[in-house]
Amino acid sequence: MISLEELRDIAKMGNKGAGFVSLYLNVNPVTNPGGEYVIWVKSAVKELQDAGDKAMLKRVEPDLRAIEVYIRNNKRALKKGLALLSSSDNSFWREYNLAVPVKSELVIDNAPYIKPLLDMLKRYRRYAVLLVDKETARIFVIHMGEITEYGEIHTEDVPGKHKKGGWFALSQTHYDRHIDYHVGLHLKGVIKQFEPFIKGEDINRLLIGGPEEAVLKTKALLPKGIQAKVIGTFQAGMFEGTLDVLKRAEPVLKAYEEQAASDSVRKLIDRAMKNERAVVGLEAVLKALQESRVQKLMLESEATAFGLQCKACGALSEQETGPCPYCGGEMEGVNFLIELAAQKAVEQNAEVIVVPENKDLRLSGSVGALLRF
């Protein structure tokens, strides 16, 4: 998983004498049915060799080799996008196997090229999850459907029920107050560590999970500014596996994302109706893509369509009409018109937003786009 802290560290690595290779690659099997990305990498390397700085190329030769080997050996594990950063000078290697489309780019420089990764942090919502009970806490981040655990906080001296015998000298109410006091200290300590984490990662959507009482207490103790960022709570045991935590958080995430999606779909449709730099419907979106006008592409998660693609210029069309309207080239049938459109949008540096099932968008053809002009 990508983290802002890690990217900040990577950004600092660049120096005049170093060589870095940064590769972003569209490996989506739908748009690369024959593994075309392997050829893409080869020709991009060739292009750099023809045009590039010979000394730099020599320096990054081991990196380019390592990248080719990686791609060859990991074909089966690849998702939609791949990012590889390598600098053998610095014994540095990072791989990000991504479930979202990326624009293919190969950059050789004396610093790593991380802008596409930074953009991903901004474009795809990240959620911080605080799982908390009376004496422990765990911190997770959910991003692009994946969950990663970032740390555990344990407060050693919270007296638990199992220690009850040890507190015989205290009356029951005194004992309860004693526990409350320690739980309060623990929760304050947790918040003290959680706060800089979400600030450092610039995460603005939070979930709190755990036993109900701990969740409520934690939420109440949060500073107002952070409380406002809590999008929901859920119940979970403290020792569940990360995937189980994700499963428990999912209903909250789903409700939040659906609401956010329906808000932005409504805005999109409003703008399209007023003809304010927005279109809905597949043919209109494909036309806007052809004109490089798309800023934000929105599509329903289940949307799929057959269509045509120009063999010469790559133009996409929904309708079966003779030759390519743009270049006169021959059109051929394609099965994944919407995936191809999404990839095209990414290549134009547009944002692609997949919205969960949405009736309004479906009635408008399941796709729409905000336009640059």
Ligand SMILES: [Zn+2]
């Ligand atoms: Zn064409």
